[in-house]
Amino acid sequence: MQAATMDPADEPPSMLWGQDPIFSAFARLFVRDILQMTESTQVPGIYFYNLHPIYKVDVLGTVVYKREREDFFCYGVDDGTGVINCLCWKNDLLKEKGDPTKWRKHSDGAQGGFNPVAELEKLRQAQQSRCRLEIGELIRVRGPVKTSRQQREIMAGTYYKVNDPMMAVQIAWMMEVPQLYRQCYDRAFRLQSVATSDSDISSLSKAKNIIRDFFKQKSVTRFRPYDVQDLLQPLISSQPQTASADQEPVAGPSACQQLRQLLKEALQTLQDEGTVYRKVISQDEVYHVTAHDKDLLIAVKDIIREDSKREKYAEKGCHILHILSAVRQRYSINISKAALELVLKSLECNSDIVSTSENHYIAF
Incomplete structure (x- = not known):
């Protein structure tokens, strides 16, 4: 090698x-x-x-x-x-x-x-x-x-x-x-001073909001990191310089590194929240927007409809962990619980399913 x-x-x-x-x-x-x-x-x-x-x-x-x-x-x-x-x-x-x-x-x-x-x-x-x-x-x-x-x-x-x-x-x-x-x-360590921690948090929050707005405006179903990277450029350019004129410059990440790092952390946070997910883990980084993925919604709805007919789930409904396991087997092993919860919420709002308890769901 x-x-x-x-x-x-x-x-x-x-x-x-x-x-x-x-x-x-x-x-x-x-x-x-x-x-x-x-x-x-x-x-x-x-x-x-x-x-x-x-x-x-x-x-x-x-x-x-x-x-x-x-x-x-x-x-x-x-x-x-x-x-x-x-x-x-x-x-x-x-x-x-x-x-x-x-x-x-x-x-x-x-x-x-x-x-x-x-x-x-x-x-x-x-x-x-x-x-x-x-x-x-x-x-x-x-x-x-x-x-x-x-x-x-x-x-x-x-x-x-x-x-x-x-x-x-x-x-x-x-x-x-x-x-x-x-x-x-899998969480890249940010080699920056503690003094910039508050601005980092603010930049991360702004980056997530920018990417979410992009999903809504363009009705995006899937995307790659480079599709949204340029949208975050103003957040890097507008960051204040902490060193004064009489101080020697401090070694640190370049603007390009900061932009890639901010994008990576924003995408990771959105994954943790279930907003986006990767159906297939490969070198070609393709992210799916959970709320706009019709195939995922159909797969979850079909699983609940089929299993609700079984005697075991007929009365109380399917537990969320059972649904999660079935989705991972039939659709994608990379579906997180947070992403599934967003799908279940969307299906319930559309009256496709109903929750019989806090973690059990049944199809109409």
Whole structure:
């Protein structure tokens, strides 16, 4: 895989990277995203995911291939989204060759007492069992990301076999990582001073209102970010300059970066509110306006009408979580609860459905 580098104009200044808490943490990213991260042009070995500077990661996955050398193991780790090579160095205990006769002699001489040499051998064997993995076993790897021969790999600082017969560790991991994406990784960190926080909030609110007005005036059903980006340009141009004339200029994002960041945050907020959604997640960023998406309204109405005939839902109606699950299966897995609530409200206003309780709906 060819290593991608970020456009210098889009890259945050390196002096501000430390403001991002993710920079000093082991980022729990999917392997797919580790392989696709862009590399810094300022500091090789630093990568960016959604403008977050990252150089060390934490991965849990299955060993799909292995190679052993005198000083290290090479494990191919698959987390379900991709495979990455992990270079795992052996420590001195792991490289030592055990001599059973020597350990038995020392153990016999101890006459049942504490034998530090024998205990050291037990430690070596335990460590060997945790670090010498076979294909199909579960491994956890933590360390910095490197690019070697145009291939991404992890230089493991810590690695060990995970005993997970009941899949409790994997289930907990699969529940935690998407939450970290929603709360941290997918929200680009804004490298700006605290003094501008009030104006940022005001600009974000104005940006949402501008985009909403665009939906109403043009009766937009779907759009791409570049369709609305120019509408937000006045918000960036009108922001006041906080530095006085006798002060040295402070390094910060360019106007183009600020515009893209404002647009991204506005679209993310509108998604969180359910106003817009992405039917298909792909490189071609297409957003659908929930209230204007007739196909989505028809799909939800048909689901409620069909399931209301079933004996299980005939009396009380369909619960909102049941409707949400059905919509995700039949229409789009990316429909949020907030978006569904807007659709249900619209259908109820049109007398297509009626709510029998706070969270139950039935068709006429």
